[in-house]
């Protein structure tokens with residue numbers, strides 16, 4: 680199957696009270712590994728590159744070409760969306776769309792809401808002309824985002840409604856989750872989540888979901904969260920496994936078994952998340 684817009688996946692998820700897993704790409708083997716788990720379990724998936732890391736990954740066209748190539752090569756038939764995570768400028772959004780991404784997030788969370796919505800509206804026009812879906816952020820999700828550390832600013836219902844007016848498809852409302860490691864226990868504002876979900880009627884995205892306990896994940900899904908973003912836990916799974924393997928004296932000079940063991944750890948983690956999000960096997964719906 681060719682790539683699909685994320686909205687197509689998220690819409691079905693919202694209607695049926697499950698969530699699509701969004702997993703970040705941190706190297707080319709992440710792409711292959713994600714596609715393999717999705718195909719093996721017949722599960723739709725969103726795979727994403729963060730704007731901050733795109734240069735390290737080779738650029739939008741390179742990533743998109745690799746994803747398209749691997750979809751053919753691995754005979755992937757499940758629906759996959761290739762998503763720009765935290766797009767920081769109109770130029771980045773345009774480059775991702777031109778390269779063949781099927782979903783973009785514009786992150787204007789550092790801007791006043793008027794400026795955020797003004798730019799998001801332009802993103803919507805550009806993306807929808809190309810059949811690409813749009814996610815935008817209100818409030819500001821805090822934490823450590825690829826090295827940039829910032830605090831949480833909770834989303835308001837008023838700002839969420841202003842953002843809906845831009846024509847976006849999916850809403851990332853900051854409600855207490857953070858990127859990277861949590862200091863203390865995560866504490867999501869579910870009252871606000873319910874209000875935003877009901878008044879906007881948009882599918883919600885939970886950013887910073889690594890480290891959020893299962894009971895909170897389940898409530899979020901029931902309230903209309905239809906896409907859940909995981910990066911930190913995947914990276915810990917890979918790094919912890921590779922760290923252990925690298926010290927194994929039998930490895931000698933061969934990097935391949937070390938990298939492969941890291942990939943296996945990613946597969947295990949992704950599978951657990953897919954089960955937790957109730958999305959396993961949902962490719963049959965499309």
Ligand code: 13P
Nearest residue numbers: 859886887888889910911
């Ligand atoms: P984590 O850092 O909690 O995995 O969040 C990832 C994310 O939200 C990417 O947009």
